[in-house]
Amino acid sequence: xxxxxxxxIVEFIDKIIPFVIIQGYNKGVLFRFGIPKKVLNxxxxxxxxxxxAVDERTVITTTLSIPEQSLTTFDQxxxxxxxxxxxxxxxxxxxxxxxxxxxxxxxDTTQAVIKEQVTKRTFPECSDNEMDNEITKKVRLxxxxxxxxxxxxxxxxxxxxxxxxIFTGNSPFSLS
Numbered sequence: 001x002x003x004x005x006x007x008x009i010v011e012f013i014d015k016i017i018p019f020v021i022i023q024g025y026n027k028g029v030l031f032r033f034g035i036p037k038k039v040l041n042x043x044x045x046x047x048x049x050x051x052x053a054v055d056e057r058t059v060i061t062t063t064l065s066i067p068e069q070s071l072t073t074f075d076q077x078x079x080x081x082x083x084x085x086x087x088x089x090x091x092x093x094x095x096x097x098x099x100x101x102x103x104x105x106x107x108d109t110t111q112a113v114i115k116e117q118v119t120k121r122t123f124p125e126c127s128d129n130e131m132d133n134e135i136t137k138k139v140r141l142x143x144x145x146x147x148x149x150x151x152x153x154x155x156x157x158x159x160x161x162x163x164x165x166i167f168t169g170n171s172p173f174s175l176s
Contacts, residue, residue, distance in 0.1 A: 025060045064084070071115055087143075
């Protein structure tokens with residue numbers, strides 16, 4: 001019970017304090033009555049209590065591990081690939097106003113591009129650095145309108161693996 005009370009007090013105090021401090025690795029967008037007003041760079045900024053809110057995000061370079069994908073190459077080899085994306089937010093205004101969850105958007109976009117690239121290449125072609133470069137270019141192009149800069153997409157794991165898919169429900173292979 002006390003934890004809920006403390007949450008309410010902390011949230012209330014945050015709304016009544018007439019300033020916000022943006023850390024050096026973040027930027028933010030100030031909203032007044034729900035309308036975006038301006039970009040806040042690192043430092044102290046004054047705000048109108050109860051009327052102003054700040055959406056703050058980390059803008060420095062960070063990495064995102066992309067989950068494994070089971071795919072089939074052009075030459076019908078079953079492989080599993082895993083990737084890491086190195087990125088930063090270069091336009092906080094676009095990032096806050098054009099996308100809800102940048103991490104999910106980067107992950108989903110990267111997985112789609114990887115699938116596209118793997119399915120049109122043979123297994124040996126999937127193992128060269130040229131594919132990393134092509135994936136990087138394509139993902140970079142797709143996420144630029146969200147204020148995100150993709151520095152590099154790297155396939156960290158790439159190997160032939162037999163995939164076994166188990167279906168549930170009305171399938172004759174159901175495990176129920």
